[in-house]
Amino acid sequence: MxxxxxxxxxxxxxxxxxxxxxxxxxxxxxxxxxxxxxxxxxxxxxxxxxxxxxxxxxxxxxxxxxxxxxxxxxxxxxxxxxxxxxxxxxxxxxxxxxxxxxxxxxxxxxxxxSSFVDPDRVDPVRLECKACEKRVATVMMWPCRHVCVCVRCDAVSKTCPVCLFPKTTSVEVCLPCGTK
Ligand SMILES: [Zn+2]
Ligand SMILES: [Zn+2]
Structure with a gap:
């Protein structure tokens, strides 16, 4: 039990x-x-x-x-x-x-x-003589300072062919490219 x-x-x-x-x-x-x-x-x-x-x-x-x-x-x-x-x-x-x-x-x-032209821009300068247009312009007119004629034309020019200012004297310049 x-x-x-x-x-x-x-x-x-x-x-x-x-x-x-x-x-x-x-x-x-x-x-x-x-x-x-x-x-x-x-x-x-x-x-x-x-x-x-x-x-x-x-x-x-x-x-x-x-x-x-x-x-x-x-x-x-x-x-x-x-x-x-x-x-x-x-x-x-x-x-x-x-x-x-x-x-x-x-x-x-x-x-x-625009047709804006920079005054300092390098333009291909036309160097031919403005009088005979055959030879290279290597002479600077004075007092207008245009380099515009060759030595031969300079000898017979009394005025600048560009601005028609009477020349008092002229100087042959030396161009950097060697053309003379
Ligand atoms: Zn000339
Ligand atoms: Zn001139």
Whole structure:
């Protein structure tokens, strides 16, 4: 009889302990599940945020691309302007002015349309004698200072053939190109 009671008590204790264990395990599992759910939610949120950023980057990249294209176009037309300025024998000042990207468009039109002549610009100087138009002009008239006649024409000229100013004297000049 006593043995039977002991056995039952033990069985009860065991059952109680077992159910406690089960309960604790269940609690742990639920907790873990909740953590995982939270983590998953965070991951999803992070993904959404990343996707948003990717979309934004993509948009920014497109804006940059458009700007680069715009700049390339500007560079191209600027280069064309510079080329044109060089062809027209533009001075370095003019070229430098054209180089300013900020006011490029205005200058571009100016350069294309204006008949502005830089007084310092190097023009191919016509060196033939203004009197005979055959030989090279190497004589400077005085006082008008026009280098406009050859030595032979100078000998018979009393006025400058360019400005018709009476000559008081004349000087033979040395040209840097060696023509004389
Ligand atoms: Zn001459
Ligand atoms: Zn003269």
């Amino acid at each position: 006593y043995g039977e009671q002991l056995r039952r008590t033990l069985a009860d204790l065991w059952r109680k302990h077992y159910s406690e264990l089960l309960c604790a395990a269940e609690e742990r599992a639920t907790k873990k599940l909740k953590e995982k759910e939270l983590e998953f939610g965070n991951t999803m949120r992070r993904n959404a945020k990343l996707e948003q950023q990717v979309a934004q980057f993509r948009m920014e990249a497109q804006v940059w691309k458009a700007q680069v294209e715009n700049l390339e176009e500007k560079t191209w037309s600027l280069r064309a302007s510079l080329h044109e300025a060089k062809l027209r024998g533009g001075s370095t000042d003019e070229v430098r002015e054209l180089g300013c990207a900020g006011c490029k468009e205005a200058h571009q039109e100016e350069a294309a349309e």
